[in-house]
Amino acid sequence: MFRTFVALTILIALTSCAAPHSSPSSQPQYFSTEEERTLATKALVECQIAAVKQLDDHKSDATTIGRAVASFCVRESQALFSTITRGQSEGRIRALRERWAVDQVQSGTNIVLSMRAQSQKSL
Numbered sequence: 314m315f316r317t318f319v320a321l322t323i324l325i326a327l328t329s330c331a332a333p334h335s336s337p338s339s340q341p342q343y344f345s346t347e348e349e350r351t352l353a354t355k356a357l358v359e360c361q362i363a364a365v366k367q368l369d370d371h372k373s374d375a376t377t378i379g380r381a382v383a384s385f386c387v388r389e390s391q392a393l394f395s396t397i398t399r400g401q402s403e404g405r406i407r408a409l410r411e412r413w414a415v416d417q418v419q420s421g422t423n424i425v426l427s428m429r430a431q432s433q434k435s436l
Contacts, residue, residue, distance in 0.1 A: 343399065343400050344399055344400040344401075345396045345397065345399045345400070349396050350393075350396055350397060353389075353392050353393040353396040353397075354393060356389045356392065356393070357386060357389040357390055357392075357393045358424075360385070360386035360389040361382050361385075361386050361420065361421055361424045362424060362428070364381070364382040364385035364386055364421070365378065365382055365421075365424050365425050365428050366428075367385075368381045368382065368385065369425055369428070369429070371429065371432075375422045375425040375426050375429070376418070376422050378421070378422070378425045379418050379419065379420075379421035379422030379423075379424075379425055380418050380421065381421075382421030382422075382424065382425065383414070383417040383418045383420075383421045386417075386421075390413075390417050394409070394410070394413055397409070
């Protein structure tokens with residue numbers, strides 16, 4: 314009887330350690346893997362590079378093109394955001410979302426500037 318109790322106690326303890334924490338909505342939470350984050354990031358960067366190649370006229374300022382790049386790649390951006398924030402609390406997601414759009418414009422602008430610099434070096 315005592316062995317059964319000990320075995321059951323250990324089993325319950327191990328199960329509770331391995332189980333995902335339940336959220337208020339009672340849906341299981343889990344975080345994204347490094348591979349998922351890497352793939353989502355790669356998809357966004359590839360989209361941004363393609364957008365710069367298509368949209369940059371080399372006359373407009375980089376921030377204007379960066380905004381267009383952010384709009385062009387909104388689907389990939391949202392996929393990366395969802396991947397990064399998977400399993401996070403609603404408060405954390407809200408806080409991250411507030412900066413996300415600004416960060417995407419900055420990211421697009423940085424790629425514009427980087428690609429312009431590379432094209433200047435190749436001339």
